Amino acid sequence: MGSRAASGRALTLAAMSNSSGAPSTSDAAVRTPRRPRVLHFVTGGFSGATQVALDLVRGHLAGDQFEPLLVLRRKPHTDQSRVDALVAEGIPVELVAGWAHIATVMQLVKVCKRFQPDILVAHGFSEHLWGRYAGLLAHVPHLVHVEHNSRERYTWSRTRQMLWLAERTDAIVGCSEGVRQALLARGSPLPKTIAISNGIRTAPFAGAAEHPWRERIPGIVMAARFARQKDHTTLLKAIALLRERGHKPPVQLAGGGKASAQKNARKLSEQLQLTDQVEFLGHHKDVPGLLMKHQICMLSTHYEGMPLSLIEGMAAGCTAIGTRAPGVQEVIDHERNGLLVEHENVQSLADAIEHVLTHPEDGERLAAAGRHDAHTLYTLERMISRYEALFQQIMAGQNKDFSQL
Numbered sequence: 001m002g003s004r005a006a007s008g009r010a011l012t013l014a015a016m017s018n019s020s021g022a023p024s025t026s027d028a029a030v031r032t033p034r035r036p037r038v039l040h041f042v043t044g045g046f047s048g049a050t051q052v053a054l055d056l057v058r059g060h061l062a063g064d065q066f067e068p069l070l071v072l073r074r075k076p077h078t079d080q081s082r083v084d085a086l087v088a089e090g091i092p093v094e095l096v097a098g099w100a101h102i103a104t105v106m107q108l109v110k111v112c113k114r115f116q117p118d119i120l121v122a123h124g125f126s127e128h129l130w131g132r133y134a135g136l137l138a139h140v141p142h143l144v145h146v147e148h149n150s151r152e153r154y155t156w157s158r159t160r161q162m163l164w165l166a167e168r169t170d171a172i173v174g175c176s177e178g179v180r181q182a183l184l185a186r187g188s189p190l191p192k193t194i195a196i197s198n199g200i201r202t203a204p205f206a207g208a209a210e211h212p213w214r215e216r217i218p219g220i221v222m223a224a225r226f227a228r229q230k231d232h233t234t235l236l237k238a239i240a241l242l243r244e245r246g247h248k249p250p251v252q253l254a255g256g257g258k259a260s261a262q263k264n265a266r267k268l269s270e271q272l273q274l275t276d277q278v279e280f281l282g283h284h285k286d287v288p289g290l291l292m293k294h295q296i297c298m299l300s301t302h303y304e305g306m307p308l309s310l311i312e313g314m315a316a317g318c319t320a321i322g323t324r325a326p327g328v329q330e331v332i333d334h335e336r337n338g339l340l341v342e343h344e345n346v347q348s349l350a351d352a353i354e355h356v357l358t359h360p361e362d363g364e365r366l367a368a369a370g371r372h373d374a375h376t377l378y379t380l381e382r383m384i385s386r387y388e389a390l391f392q393q394i395m396a397g398q399n400k401d402f403s404q405l
Contacts, residue, residue, distance in 0.1 A: 035067045036395055039117035039140075041108060041131035042124055044072035044095060046082055046256065047225060048308050049124035049148040052175065052198055052383075056121075057091060059384035066391065069115050071108060073127055074098040077258065079283070101126075105134045112138035119144060119170075119391055125152040132165045142394050146173045149229070150182045150326035151303040163187050170394045171402055173387075176306040178326025191401040196390070197330075198306035199383030200315060202375050204288035208317035211292045213364045218357055219250035221318070222298040223287050223309040225257030231323065231344060232265045235300040238349040240272040245350070247357055248277055252294065254284040291316035295363060296356055300341075300349060304328050311378045314338070314370035319363045321352050331378075337369035 038060060042053040053070060060068035070093045072083065078095070086093045096107035112120065112134060119142040122131025128145045135143045145165070154162065163186075166172060172193045174180030180195040220239075224230045232253065239251055251274075253265070262280065269278045284290055287309075291297055297313025297320050304327035311331060314320045320338030322328040332338035339356070342348040356363040390402065 035065060036118040036391070037067045037069070037116060038119045038121060038391060039069045039071060039112065039115060040121045040123065041071045041073070041127060041134075042122075043075060043127055044078040044083070044098065045075045045225075046079060047124070047148075048198070048305065049127075049146075051308060052146070052148065053121070053123045054086070054091070055199070055201070055380055056384060056387055059380070059388070061090075063384075063388070065388055068092065069094065069111075069117065071096060071111055073104055073130075077256065079256065082283075101130055104130045105137070108134035109138045112140055118142060119394060121146060124148045125154075126158065129158070129161055129165065132169060136168060143169045144171045144173065144390075144394070145169050146175065147179050147183055148175050148305040149303060150176070150178045150305060154186065159186060166192070171390055173390070174305070176304075176327045176330050178330055179305045182326065194390070194402045196383060196386045197378060198308055198311075199378050199380040200308055200311050200374070201380045202315055205292070205312070205315040205317075205371075205375075208292050208315065208371060211317060213295060213317060213319075213367050214360055216295045217250065217293055218296075219252065219294045220296045220298050220353065221252045221254065221291055221294045221313065222300065223254040223284070223291070223312070224299060224301070225255045226259075226261035226265060227257050228261065229302055229304075230255075230257075230261075231300040231302050232261075233268060234344050234346055234349055235298060236265065236268050236272055236274060236278065237346045238300075238353065239274055239277065241346055241350040242353060243274070243277070245354065247354060249296070249353065249357060251278045252281055252290060253278065254281045254287055254290060256283045287312065288316060291318055295319060295367075296321060296353065298353075299323065299328060301325055301328065302343070307331060311374050314367075315374035315378075317367050317371045319356050319367045320370050321349070321356070331373075332370075336366070337373050338366055 040053040042050050057068040057070045060066040072095050074095050075098050097103040120135040120140045121144040122128040123146045132143050172188050174183050174195045175198045177195045183193050291313050297318035299307050299310040299322040301323050303325050306327050322332050323343050324340045332340050334340040339352045341352050
């Protein structure tokens, strides 16, 4: 009896203690709300948009504010080994069909119903359309559209869809001010439309100072996927023109992408008799190391959102040369931290490369300024912080005007 009474008194005291504000472990588990869930939907083509979505997922995992899921839309050239590597890294990732838009939407609806995201972030064209349709069908509370390029294939029909979805979307993000302006020009609502610049991991480039610019290979690296958007043609023709002028800088082309685009670039390289000078590396596992060995990073392109590969080259201590295009023009301040060249202009590009090769003092100065900017203005931490501040504001119901973010 005595032991039972003591036991009873102990249970009573425990109950009184709990009722006075010290919750039990089980009560705490019930009362503690789960972290808001964020689903990032993006192409499985491992483009710049894919990299941004992946970086955000990694950022969420490293923090304690959001529970993320990365969903990739399968493409014909989706590299399964890269998907497997993400799984091995501990990234929560799923794939949905990409062979038909309706298949993409319906499979993503199933993922949403299972994962129950509070926010669905749809990255890039045309994934931002199908992602938001799925979000609406699955009754996801909040939708975010992230545009990654200043110029996309917006037909009349796609534009109407974009504007219809914009009315049902909490926030619309351009990955640069140039992209934001392009969105506004298409009719995107001003209060919802903001710019958040892409950022890069600077840690892989911490050793750039250990590779003095003048001691590097006087060559060129262009790290970009092979696609119509990327203007490898103008670069190869500029290299051929430089050869006529007596300059033969080695050129490293790193990146996967469409097999047809890469085949065309190889064919042009052969026609221009550049095979001894231009190397096609495919997907390169150590782009930072490659960049830090060379003097020049290049982005010959038709259009961009925010050129991550160019920012990485600047972080690596390379002299940056890029096409005058939205996004690129925001990163390169001509003749201060890099050089801008005219769009699809072979001579302009050849002149810029020749100037760096023949004026090392300018190349070194531009590289130093570019490295400083990359490590201060375009960090991954800054990008993640701004996105998470946006998500917090949306979750708090403060989604009337994001212009002050």
